Amino acid sequence: MRDWLAQRVTAAIMAVYTLIVAAIVLMNTPLKYAGWQALFAQGWMRVATLLFMLSLAWHAWVGVRDILMDYIKHDGLRLTLQVFTLLLIGSYLGWTIQILWR
Amino acid sequence: MSSAAAKKPRPKYLSLSALLFEIRLPLPGWISILHRISGALLVFPLAAWLLYMLDASLASESGFEKIRTHYLQLPIVKAGLLLFIWAYCHHFCAGIRFLLLDLNKGIELRQARASSVAVLVVSLALTALFGARLW
Numbered sequence: 001m002r003d004w005l006a007q008r009v010t011a012a013i014m015a016v017y018t019l020i021v022a023a024i025v026l027m028n029t030p031l032k033y034a035g036w037q038a039l040f041a042q043g044w045m046r047v048a049t050l051l052f053m054l055s056l057a058w059h060a061w062v063g064v065r066d067i068l069m070d071y072i073k074h075d076g077l078r079l080t081l082q083v084f085t086l087l088l089i090g091s092y093l094g095w096t097i098q099i100l101w102r
Numbered sequence: 103m104s105s106a107a108a109k110k111p112r113p114k115y116l117s118l119s120a121l122l123f124e125i126r127l128p129l130p131g132w133i134s135i136l137h138r139i140s141g142a143l144l145v146f147p148l149a150a151w152l153l154y155m156l157d158a159s160l161a162s163e164s165g166f167e168k169i170r171t172h173y174l175q176l177p178i179v180k181a182g183l184l185l186f187i188w189a190y191c192h193h194f195c196a197g198i199r200f201l202l203l204d205l206n207k208g209i210e211l212r213q214a215r216a217s218s219v220a221v222l223v224v225s226l227a228l229t230a231l232f233g234a235r236l237w
Binding site for chain 2: 008011015018029031033036037040056060063064067085088089092095096098099102
């Protein structure tokens, strides 16, 4: 998939997840631990959250890489920042899996 | 003809001082640059911060209560959360505007300006709304 299209598809996935989760949370305020824990204990919610984070990872990589290509002219610095970005996004994914399947 | 145009030095106004003092960036341009700034802020540090809170709030009941009754009451944390809410809402609304522009909707100058105002107003209004709930 081309970056341009990937950016839009991942955005749409994240937008749908955002609206669903925002609706659930706003309908259940004030939030209690039992409800919060039960929400993330459901299989569909865990998978949906993981798909959201995978979309975020892809979306953030394309977006940050575009920003770095536009503003960082020094090749070595840009490469360094790109590697840091990939490591950061990768650790977000690892952390998410750890949180969801504890 | 085309080579002459290519050789002419192109003006570049990417510096912050030029953006603030030398040129007047049209509103759709501000929406675009704020889309980048909010996106960058969301990747770092806001995403890491939200994962931290998700982690602590799901780890145990005491962790959840600590976040809810102590951490989220701190003014600096509320301010940070407000920044997150604005960045998310702005990125969301501006993103929808860009999707509509891709579909050739609202590309006339007047509509493009009107939708820029709408993005700014709606995202600030949503921030105020969620901010009011937060406080």
